[in-house]
Amino acid sequence: MVHREFKLIVKKEITENSGRNIFPIIYNIGDTLTVDEKTFEDLQKNQLIKRYTREGSIEFDKYNFENEVSFTEVTVEYGIRKLGQRKNSNRNY
Helix, strand or coil, X not given: CEEEEEEEEECCCEEEECCCCCCCEEECXXXXXXXXXXXXXXXXXXXXXEEECCCCEEEECHHHECCCCEEEEEECCCCCCCCCXXXXXXXXX
């Protein structure tokens, strides 16, 4: 299985909306936000992304980030290996 992680660099501060007329900064200019491929594609389609936080929510779109984005492609493999134990071993640990 292969998936990509995209590293976005913040160019416009992302603040939290908690409904209390206080908007603390969650991501400062220059911070890095890592997203999955689906979120990256949604940003490319100019969709507004909303994520819930402990106190409220944050919203961002592609204009909150630098245009150039780096990504890492990760390959995940699953399998089974043997330790090499003999079936009739008399050792009990």
